[in-house]
């Protein structure tokens with residue numbers, strides 16, 4: 001078996017070498033500085049800078065920058081960046097992909113320096129820079145790190161001493177905003193300090209990083225324990241850890257909390273990194289992790305209080321994973337709002353309960369709980385796709401205001417500031 005694989009690999013290399021091979025000249029300064037390491041360096045450098053390609057019957061194979069890439073011919077035609085195929089002003093494709101022959105093959109392929117030229121049967125020429133191909137190929141993407149994150153339990157988060165960003169620097173400087181977003185992307189929570197304790201100022205903060213997502217709760221919400229809505233959030237009761245709006249097909253991306261007033265006891269906020277807990281499940285029981293990522297569940301919000309009549313349903317697994325790189329991107333966890341399970345047969349149901357228990361045990365470990373008392377002036381932003389929140393029961397008058405944000409627009413702001421998101 002092993003021998004088989006080896007000889008197969010060897011054959012592939014031979015194939016590759018039959019294609020065009022170039023050794024770009026080394027820039028002079030590098031050459032000099034690397035000279036003492038000549039023997040070792042020669043090997044790695046020639047490996048990383050060599051380009052080898054091979055035209056196969058049904059795909060194009062390219063070896064460059066230590067990456068072996070395979071491209072489908074329709075893909076190569078479809079991604080043509082020539083002026084007639086792609087509008088580089090709008091960054092939009094002009095080519096009608098449906099007009100490409102699904103059996104298309106290039107008539108000729110030529111490499112000049114670091115540019116590949118494909119001439120298609122109708123004479124059209126497509127140019128690709130080798131580095132563009134590395135960056136945009138499936139194989140190149142796989143090498144890229146996933147969204148940088150620091151998974152945390154209470155100790156990790158507290159030891160990190162993540163600084164809060166001052167309201168003025170958040171509102172008035174790009175550095176302040178960037179620092180805030182960087183922390184938010186890394187930890188899934190972030191604080192802004194010295195905010196005037198009003199709904200208007202909280203709204204201003206929200207609008208600085210995103211669009212406010214208006215929901216059945218309104219645009220900016222403002223709530224006390226008056227049971228004005230048919231939900232436990234509007235009482236003085238404790239709330240176990242959960243994510244919000246699990247009953248939306250796309251749960252809200254970010255939640256903003258600002259406690260404007262509390263005259264009483266208790267009412268601390270609980271925060272738990274759901275991705276940290278999920279990672280523990282993946283390590284300890286990978287098949288349970290997989291089940292939680294596959295079994296679709298319904299969450300439901302049924303309200304019939306006063307003038308408020310709502311019936312929301314969202315369907316999706318507890319753990320949502322990108323299929324191409326297995327990256328976890330969303331956790332949907334709310335035992336209060338989870339609806340009747342009728343999407344899976346009984347034996348799967350039992351295995352699902354076991355897996356759900358494993359995750360719950362991780363989420364409930366005291367060492368994973370980060371408790372904070374929200375105070376007027378300190379605004380908390382929570383990544384509702386990652387970090388669970390809850391609260392301790394409380395006495396007295398407590399006023400909380402906040403809103404939900406659309407996730408796409410937060411990430412948009414982050415990317416415009418040069419962050420990976």
Ligand SMILES: C[N+](C)(C)CCCC[C@H](N)C(=O)O
Nearest residue numbers: 217221231233243244245246
């Ligand atoms: C934040 N705010 C008070 C407006 C809404 C609360 C929503 C509560 C609901 N059970 C959920 O978890 O989605």
Ligand SMILES: O=C(O)CCC(=O)C(=O)O
Nearest residue numbers: 233239244269390391400
């Ligand atoms: O009252 C709180 O601190 C939070 C309640 C809650 O979970 C929510 O409003 O989503």
Ligand SMILES: [Fe+2]
Nearest residue numbers: 233243244389
């Ligand atoms: Fe909540």
